[in-house]
Amino acid sequence: MMFRRRKKITNGGLLSLVMALSFGFAAPAAAEMGTAVVPRQIIYPGEEISPGAIEQVEVTNPKLVGEYARTADEVTGLVSNRTLLPGRTILLSALRAPYAVRRGSAVRLSFAIGSMMISAGGTPLQDASIGDVIRVRNTDSGIIVSGTVMANGTVQVMAR
Structure with missing residues (x-):
């Protein structure tokens, strides 16, 4: 036999099926979507994001994809592009x-280099974050060198 005969669903059975579907599947699916961070006001380019300018909300759109911020800690202190x-x-x-x-x-x-350390004053030729490689003009000699921006605000010059 190629087909199976289905049981007839009564009104009571239909009600229990609807209840099972609504509580069994819909609630966990909504809970798995998580949260997202949204601004409370307009944040302009170059503006640092403060905790008061954002809020964390529940995601209700199942089609929302991409690399968006999910917690306030991910964006607090960063700057908008x-x-x-x-x-x-x-x-x-x-x-x-x-x-x-x-x-x-x-x-x-x-x-x-080794145990020898040379230090000098310089002027960055561009804005940079920690870890960025930038060009800097040595204020004493006028020579332009490249270096990595360090956490303490200095630039570690690279050997040529």
Whole structure:
């Protein structure tokens, strides 16, 4: 036999089926979607995100995909690259770390080989975050060198 005969569902059976479906499947699916972070007000490019400017909300759209911020800790202290609108999810690609050095400011250059360490003053030619490789002009000699921005605000010069 190729088909099976189905049992006839009575009104009581239909009600229990609907209850099982609504409580058994819908509730866990909504709980698995998680949370998202949205701005409470407009956040403009270059503006640092403060805890008061964002809120964490439950995700209700099952079609929401992508790398969006899920917790407030992920975005607090970061800087926006573009305008963020209230009520819209914040994409992680729209954020960057704050600049550790600013173009035209004074920084300390350091270069080390073995036990020898050389230090000089310099001026960054661009804004940069920690870990970025930038070009810096040595204020004493005028030579432009490349180096990595360190956490303490100095630039570790690379050997040529």
